Amino acid sequence: MTTEPVGAERAVELARVFKALGDPVRLRLLSLIASHEGGEACVCELTGVFDLKGPTISHHLKVLKEAGLITGDRRGTWIYYRVSPDTLRGLADVLALDDAGVPA
Amino acid sequence: MTTEPVGAERAVELARVFKALGDPVRLRLLSLIASHEGGEACVCELTGVFDLKGPTISHHLKVLKEAGLITGDRRGTWIYYRVSPDTLRGLADVLALDDAGVPA
DNA sequence: CCTCTGTCTCGACATCCATCGAAACAAGGA
């Protein structure tokens, strides 16, 4: 087994997503969105949870969006965010592989 | 459903581990260790894979170790690292919960 | 048109982080 399970380029992509999860606020944002009724939440419902100003929340949501972890669409005045299950599942798969050692 | 699935303190712990995974080099180190014969690898076998000096590899291994993702023990001249499956599985569980939305 | 509210962008600041060279520490062998 000389081949590396996680290659250099793939590691860069994965690291970008894991880095997006590497902040307590973003982790809680993702959790709040995922658990919110209907699987989506607007920014106004997320901002009040933290002792952080609007621009900071907006920044974290942008990071999550650019990592492919959430998507947002505007409906009228409000912007609703929901999680992207595929990206999350991809990460879980990688962790499972690392856990199992050498893959099939 | 007003309770937050991932609370504030737990988010801090989880973020620390995800942050450790948020670097391409550390991701590949973890992968290399996990896939190496016997489930363990010594630093000398890891250093040559990257265009990085010894201190940098040592630093990344320290970050992984402090995150609880790997353990290292010295046997004679060499130090062997192996992955901690429990920590990895814990992360996979969290991702699965976020994916599923509201947990059971 | 104006205003109000929700959200984002921009620019700044302090802090953190990845990387390295130099030096220290650990273990084995001459």
Place this chain on the structure above:
DNA sequence: TCCTTGTTTCGATGGATGTCGAGACAGAGG
């Protein structure tokens, strides 16, 4: 003991990141 090799720690430096205030943009409703 000294030397050599493997690994870590220390200190420094350039670049990334979290946070915020001020302002801009978008949409709804007078």
